[in-house]
Amino acid sequence: MLLEVQGLCKRFGDLAALSQVSFHIRTGEVLGLIGPNGAGKTTLFECMAGVLSADEGVLRVGGRAVPAGQRSGILFYVPDSIVPWGSQPVGWALDYTVGFFRGRGDLRNELISELSLEPLLGRRIGALSKGQRKRILLAIGLLTSQPALLIDEPFEGLDLRQTREVAGVLRSHAGRGRTLFLSIHQIGDAARICDRFVLLSNGQVRGQGDVGELAALAQARAPGGSYSTLEEVFLALT
């Protein structure tokens, strides 16, 4: 087990965005965070990364609680819908990630090739399309050196072909030992890439495990149903 989240709570006024969220992440796995819109997926990622203060709860690594300010060594979070350093060229942003974030310079050219970034290197990030920007963000995340990478909506803005290609890239990096925790709202995409899932709804964990384990959980809660796909499990548990 790489890390464990225990009893995470976050309130925004009267709204309980996260309530006693607990789960664990195994080393080298691709864990999917799935849930309907407004389930608290982004809030969970931000609390885990220390970008947002949690009201309660701990993140443990090897049984030791790691405070928000000391998580830079264990995980890196790539938010959705951001345009960092928009006036700078893509090539410089990748160099900056390697230099400032002490990222993996050995992966730079490989990622440029894998994510088809070569034609974009000289272009300003702010001038790119949504899908192109998403590929840049993925490259930035994959260039970092933390063992766990949290990516919010990795396929948002990508077309079908790109989604498949990016899924392949992510799987290949997971295969080399990188642990990925992906927030995905498209259940089909999640089913294609993830090893296990955390189902989140209304700020609460409704279940965690692989498709078989989740199907068993759904069967226990609503006997008699058909739970052969992740979509059916998702609908039953959320």
Add this chain to the structure above:
Amino acid sequence: MRLRKGPFRWLVEKELRELAAARSWWVLLVAMGPLVGISFISAVNTYGEVSGLNGTSAGVGEALSPLIGIWGPTFSSCELAAVFLLPFVIIRLVGGDRQNGALKLELQQGASPISLVAAKTVVAAIAWIVAMLPALSAILLWKSYGGSVYWPEIGAVVVGHLLNGGLTIALAASMASLAEHPSTAAILTLGVTVGTWILNFFGAIQGGIWEKAAGYTPAVLVAEFQHGLIRLDVLLTAITLVLLGLSISAVWMRLGETTARRAALSAGLMGLAAALILGCTFLRGSWDLSESRGNSFSEADERALRQVRQPLSIEVHLAPEDPRRLDLERRALSKLRRTMPHLSVSYVSSTSIGMFEQTASGYGEIWYALGGRREMSRTITEEGVLEAIYSVAQISPPKQDDEAAFRGHPLPTRPIGARVIFWGIWPAAFALAAAVRRCRA
């Protein structure tokens, strides 16, 4: 090799690139040439005419000081830019990372918000120094006319405007970190600036503690530096305020902290700064760097005043808005405070404007008390005040050294070439640099 820089150098490089991409900075640079030009050309024309150009009398010109006649007005364009243009550059520099999401990435690297703010401050200072280049170029132009240049007083003016820029940077940085949106930050920054102007106005009307507080506002700070006067209390207060603003910016830039904790930290910092500033107000050190010694009595008078060991009390019966009180402060009391450490000045009046007190007996009187002796005078000139002090201290007025008196540097000249330089070359050079940068990007 390029990738082996330390994180701070990467941050500085990033901020420099962001600065170069900021339109607000290029607008500031393009505007600075014409702004400086208007002030410099007008100042040189007036200076030349007072110096005897076109057959006008040169008598007045003998007392002319380039500090007051040229550098004060020329560098005042920097004050204007610091208030109305520089804040937008800083807000873009500091608030941009939060707006585009880069802050969420950068703070995960483990870099402290202090190092992020430090990198932004270094680049903001560079931005301001580059913006001051047109004003600095005026010094070379003035020299080319044969004008006198006294570097210590120019240094005081430049330091004053650098400090003023520092205050603007700190204020705008703190507001950019506090506010969610740049437009809110801009309104808050201008709001604080206008607040200091109101404080100046209020101080002029109410006197007392308000007048004392108004003495530490950026406008007063710049005015003193423009007169070649560096006061230790003002200098340290300004530095404290700059550090406070930058610290608050770092506190609010930190992610993953509750608003209550940030507010508590900010309140603690403000309390610490208030205590430091209060301590600064007791400091009396000051340096008159003006060639004309415009902020000091003559050396002979200063020597004589230093012989007065007993505390001197001055009671002034003039209302805060009475122009005589302002003259008395400027011509004599401000100089006296710098010379006599054991001086206490108290103002007595029933109203703020003094208009209806003119007929009251005692209004307009200035009482000097020293060693049990009292002396009354109504004179507000430097000579009159010194005469009253010498009388109450029972010492003879010193013999003045006429050789040491400042004679001025009259220069009957026109601002030759200034229009081309400030209205043509500077804006064109900056506009060209902006265009080249845009093409390369």
